[in-house]
Amino acid sequence: MPVFLLFLAQLVALPAWAGVLTLDNGDRIYGELVLVEQDHVVWQSENFGELRIEKAKVLSLDTDQDLKIAGREEPCALAGHRREQWELYCDSGSGWLMDFPAINRAEPYINYIGKPYTLHGNASAGGVFEHGNREREDLDVNINLDLRHGDFHHLVNALYQSQSNQEVDSLEKYQLSYDLRWIFAEKWFAAANTEAEKEEARNLDLGTTVGLGLGYLFFDTEKAALSIQGGVSSLHEQFIATELSEAQDDRYAAARAAINYRYKFALGPEIYYDQEILQSVNSGEDYQTNVKLGVRTPLMENLMMEIAQHWLYDNTPSLESEKEDTKLTIGVGYQW
Incomplete structure (x- = not known):
């Protein structure tokens, strides 16, 4: 009986948390994994609540939770964390190794299937309205949505x-775009735009554009x-005055080629840079590029400037049109 009681006491003494995070200074933090990001590990500790720890300070990570790794649909089990490498076993095959610092995203599989949808976005508007000695009306409205479902x-x-003023009578622009990305590997994605x-x-x-890449x-x-x-895109253009666009392919x-970048500073402002280049495969002189560089600054909760x-830049514009268009917009908006 004393032996049985001693064994029972040892079981009770074991930590109730199934995971252990070991830091490079030797500290061991019991708890559960919340999320692995590009530069940090988010860890729910037993004693200190949720912690955000730099990857460089993590010596090893042990968890018995099945994980969702970006680019893989099935759950994966972490068999070991050694020498900055994860040894993983997934349902679809044998074990494989991943560099821990290069993991872009990993989370418990139960969280992935429990909250599969996330939605972020922003809407902004700005304008200039003058009446009297000068007549001018400019209006810009922009809406961005980012909906994510798994990969x-x-x-x-x-x-x-x-835009309208005394010289120009109401020039309008409408644009609607949709991009689909499928992350089929840790870093790679297929794209349709x-x-x-x-x-x-x-x-x-x-003008309509359909592309794959x-x-x-x-x-x-x-x-x-x-x-x-x-990738490659197919473009179809219909012109208002066809006589001004006789030299253009419809x-x-x-x-x-495209690049998308954004960075959010600790104090709140966020900068972004988006660029797209289109080069006709039929004519070397027919190309265009679109660039947008911006800053979003929070004003108060969910409101921003x-x-x-x-x-x-369009190297082959319609007659009477300039090759280069530039515009600076300032507005306020709402983000979530």
């Missing part, structure tokens, strides 16, 4: 611009993201 990312952008736009200042009645995700966290992609294929510089 699928849905990116939606809607844009409306209107579509876009429709109307821009009276460029003599464009309706491949992308590489360097990192994607709440603080920062960087990705590049390349349907052509183009090679596409946004300043953005837009730059468009």
Whole structure:
């Protein structure tokens, strides 16, 4: 009986938390894994609540939870963490090794299937309205949505611009785009992009773009993201005044390259840079590039101010149109 009681006491003394995080200074923190990000491990500790620890300070991580690794649908078990490498076993095959510092995202599989959808976005508006000695009305409205479901990312952008003054009578621009990303490996994703736009200042009645490509995700966290992609696109353009666009192809294929970057500073402001280049495969002179560089600064909870510089260069524009368009917008908006 004393032996049985001693064994029972040892069982009771064991920590109730199934995971152990060991730091490079030798500290052992019992708890559960919440999330592995590009630069940090989020850990729910037994005594200190939720901790955010730099990866460089983690010597080893042990957990008995099944994990969701970006690019794999099935749950994976962590068999060991040695020499900055994870040894993983997934349902679909034998074990494999991953560099722990290079893991972009990993989380408990039960969290992944329990909360599969996340939605972020922002909407902003800005304008200039003058009446009297000078007549001017400018309006810019922009909406961005980022819906994520597991390894699928849905990116939606809607844009409306209107400009009118004493010399120009109401030039409008409408643009709607949808990008789909499927992360099929830890860093790689397949991409499909579509876009429709109307821009009276460029003599464009309706332009549509459909494309496919491949992308590489360097990192994607709440603080920062960087990705590049390349592929091919099919463009179809209908012009308002066809006589001004006789030298332009109304349907052509183009090679596409794009880069997307954002970074959020500790004090709140966020900068972003988006660029797209389209090069016609039929004509070396027919190319265009779109660039948007902006800053979003929080004003109060969920409210922000946004300043953005837009730059468009079209090497073969319609007659009477400039090759280069630039615009600076300042507005306020709501983000979630």
